[in-house]
Amino acid sequence: MMRMRKVLMPVAVLLLAVSCRPKxxxxxxxxxxxxxxxxxxxxxxxxxxxxxxxxxxxxxxxxxxxxxxxxxxxxxxxxxxxxxxxxxxxxxxxxxxxxxxxxxxxxxxxxxNGLIYLDDETQYVDTLQTFHQSFQQLRLAIPPHCVARVIVGDEVADEAARPDSLPLELLPMKENVSGFLVSFPVEGEYNKVIYWSLQDTLANHIQKGRVWRKFVVR
CATH class of the missing domain: 2.40.128 (Lipocalin)
Structure with missing residues (x-):
């Protein structure tokens, strides 16, 4: 019995120490x-x-x-x-x-996803009325030492051959929030592409992605 007691004592002390640790x-x-x-x-x-x-x-x-x-x-x-x-x-x-x-x-x-409410390589569809103004708010995950950029423009078939008449727009950022305003005077379907990137200035690492927004105007 004495030998068993010597073995169990340290275990009992350990359990007591764990149970007494503050929450x-x-x-x-x-x-x-x-x-x-x-x-x-x-x-x-x-x-x-x-x-x-x-x-x-x-x-x-x-x-x-x-x-x-x-x-x-x-x-x-x-x-x-x-x-x-x-x-x-x-x-x-x-x-x-x-x-x-x-x-x-x-x-x-x-x-x-850098755009935390949207999934990369996905198209989202919104329905709007003509002349209705809708602000598309975008929120990003921005780790420390990272610079975030969000660019939006009309969707084109070949980004490398984007015409000057359809320029991309660099959106302003405030903390982790960006966004853009849309309004369409004519009924139809309008497609926007959103590019995002995160550049880590310390790790020399860039992560990027894109999503699409389709606006059905009636």
Missing amino acids: NQELVNLPDGSTDVVTYEMEGDSVKTGRYSNGGLYYRSVKRSGLSGYVETEAMNYYPSGGLRKYALFLNDSLRFFRFYTPEGKVEDFGG
Whole structure:
């Protein structure tokens, strides 16, 4: 019995330590194989941060109101060295965009749509009345150190041979929001193409895509 007690005591102590950890703390695995205790705290209702035991930033997320009642959440994880490890953007609980970085700051993996409410290589159809003005708001995922660009124009069969009479327009950006205004005086179908790009100025990496909008005017 004494031998069994010596084996069980460390396990009991470990379980007690885990159960006594505050709910705002989490044991995390570090890239070098070690572990650390991260402490989380809320800043108001929208910002959540997590810090390593040495005070360095481990996690930060920011929630904001999105389109059509959605909640947009930007979440970032950091290496113990302070470099960005992961960037992700969610609509409610659905992942729409992500990037992983190496400890040296290079983009290791990425996926999702820069235009977070639209899927790349997809055509969306809107129905409008003649002379009705409709603002097409576009929201982007913009990781740190990235420059976002959005360009819109009439769809053409061959982009390389786009005529001067149908120029592309570089849209203004404010934070992660862009957009363009449409209004058509004549009934018919009108097609627009939207190009987006994200240029990471530190990692020397460019990600881009496009979507189409068809406007049926009656």
